[in-house]
Amino acid sequence: MTTAVQSTQPQPAPVGPRGPRRPRGRFADKAGLRTGERFVSPGRIGAIVALVVLAVVWLLPFLWAVATSFKTETAAAATPVTWLPPDGFTTEAYERVLNEGNIPLWTWNSLVTAVAITIITVVVTALAAYAFSRLDFTGRRWLFWGIIASIIIPPQVLIVPLFYEMLTLNLIDTYWAVILPQTVHPAMVFILKKFFDQVPVELEDAARIDGAGRLRVFWSILLPLSRPILAAVSMFVFIAAWNNFLWPFIATSDATLMTLPVGLQTVKSAYGLQYAQVMASAVLAALPLVVVFLFFQRQIIKGFATTGFGGQ
Known part of the structure; x- marks a missing residue:
């Protein structure tokens, strides 16, 4: 009786009518293509063209704001509107905004409040989401649905009661008056709960068998696995806190x-409607967000994918 011996030699690629079927294209080997799949196909070309068009449409307002901020007030208000001013670009609008306003102090205040709001919100929403995802307590379902229903409440409706609450607590004209009302984000509780539901319970059971408590499991098991979604939630909260104008x-x-x-x-009110200064102020306010987004864009995209918002 003969015994079949499996060969350990690598199998050759399937051969088609025109030779071996291999991924084609300059970056096909790094694109994760299957054997025989073309890197350049009509579907990919259409997707790339659509993404480029959307990127251009998204960037046009920002590029227009940057271009206008480097114009003189006369060129910014002139008609017909042109991208390139006839008298050239200038930094006059930035100089006026920086000289008339206390930009470093205002930036520091925004940074302090936005970072504090982000930290408190992430801690509170993560603990609440873990409780809704893992703990079984009376009224959990109704309480969770109440949190979901609160998402549809417009923030402007709560301005008057929040102001009276801060006034009663003697917190007006303090950092806490700006920070505390902005730490309530029901949508983030929902997002984190959906992510925690996807984490296998067996990992926590194994840790609890070894003697770990609830908080230790939450800190050592769940949070390290939740870094992408925590980074995404942190970015959303930070951007919302940084851009918030009405409540501060x-x-x-x-x-x-x-x-x-x-x-x-x-600063803009002191000068009236000055288009170049308005755009310069907008660019200065958006610049920190652009820098932060460039550093954390991978975590944001991964957070979207792991929570199902990426179509998975």
């Missing part, structure tokens, strides 16, 4: 506590 404007009247959007608005 209402909660503070002291110029030393103004955030960057509120402070820049006072």
Whole structure:
């Protein structure tokens, strides 16, 4: 009786009518293509063209704001509108905004409040999402649905009661008046709970068998596995806190506590409607967000994919 011996030699690629079927294209070997799949195909070309068009449409307003911010006020208000001013570009708008306003202080205030809001929100929402995902307590379902229903409440409706609450606590014109009302994000509780539901319970059971408690399991098991979604949630909260104008404007009247959007608005009001200065202020306010997004864009995309928002 003969015994079949399996060969350990690598099998040759399938051969088609025109030779071996291999991925084609310059970057096919790094694109994860299957054997015989073309890197350049009509579907890929259409997707790339659509993405380029969408990117251009998204970038046009930002590029227009940057171009206008480097124009003189005369060129910015001139008609017909042109991308390149006839008298050339200038930094006059930036100089006026920086000289008339306390940009470093306002930026520091925005940074302090946005970072504090992000940290508190992530801690609170992560603990709440873990409780809804793993703990079984009376009224859990109704409480969770109440949190989901609160997402549809417009923030403007809560301005008056929040102001009276901060006034009662003697927190007006303090950092806490800006920070505390912005730490409530029901949508982030929903997003984190959906992610925690996807984490296998067996990992936590194994840790609990070894003697780990709930908080230790949450800190050592769940949080390390949740870094992408935590980074995405942190970015969403940070951007919302940085761009918020209405509540910091209402909660503070002291110029030393103004955030960057509120402070820049006072500079623009002093000069009236100055298009170049308006665009310069917008660019200065958006620049930190662009830098932060460039550093964390991979985590944001991965967070979208792992929570199902990427179509998976």
